[in-house]
Amino acid sequence: MDWSVQRHFEDVEAGQEIPPVSFPLSVYRLVVEAGANRDFNSIHHNSAFAIASGTDEMYANTTFLLGMWERTVREFIGLGGGIRKIAGFRMRSFNYVGETVTVHGKIKEKRVEDDQGVVELEVWSATPGGVTVGPGTVTVTLPRREPGESLRAA
């Protein structure tokens, strides 16, 4: 990821897709994640426990799924962007170990509020079985370009 390039408000348009980011889920990764975000519910790192609760396998926890959205959005808005709100984060089905979760997004709308460039992104997570989280809305800000300014390093 090249963090030296900054996307600006003027560079984006409604309907534009943001680059997807994939997250392969192994047992190892889920265990590291549980330790990192402190959601130690056994359904997220213990296959036997998860299966006994009626699921097919252990599955990714909510904070991990939120983090996937944040990374995907941050890589699009760059260091100069801001994240205001995540809404519509609806968990539709489990994201199991042994699957790859891919976060997708596209721009719903853009507007100027108090001289700030505000962008609404539609974001969702999917596995090969379909959409697992969302679609929700992530509200972000992007820096505005000065008149005559072109794409430049941050």
Add this chain to the structure above:
Amino acid sequence: MMSDDAWKAAWDPVVAAVGRDFSDGASEGADAVERGLVRRYLEPLEFDCPLHYDDAAAEAHGYGGMIAPYSSYLAFAVAPIWSPGDAPVFTSDERDAQPARAAIRPPASGLEPPYTGYFATDFEIEFLAPLSLGDRVSRSGMRLASCEPKETRVGRGAFVGWEWDLVNQRGEEVAQIRVALFLYNPRETSSEQAVEAAAAGRS
């Protein structure tokens, strides 16, 4: 199952309590924002945004130094499982034994009728301020926002919404959170079907 009126009526006390604050006051997260904890948070996400580890990069973008990832606010609000002076919580060597006190528990009013299943269905967070090194997050309030008894394919229960704020050690609000859970007594079905059915029931 109970008659239609009976199972719905069992949720009446919760419906009547919508708007009440059920905070128990015990709300501080286990750890302050620390460089090492942020590094560990970034690791499984393979998230290399310099705002979260490079003070100079963060300062160049208007922050006082490195900041915590926004999605990590939840992690920094999680209570400790055990603290010095507490009674032991790991008291069993059974393979899948749970600690006597979990770090994460579903919000509860104490008015809910008995239920055996639950899962989160919706989540919303609004970020109001960045978290910097040394900041300590606490939960402020625990308001019952909604209660909608509903029978879905998975069983009879209720969608229950909660909202609370996260504040830093200075009492400044850093985020507002809304969560919805489906609390229910299941039919004969798998949890996977339950999640999908509940999500469909809200749509």
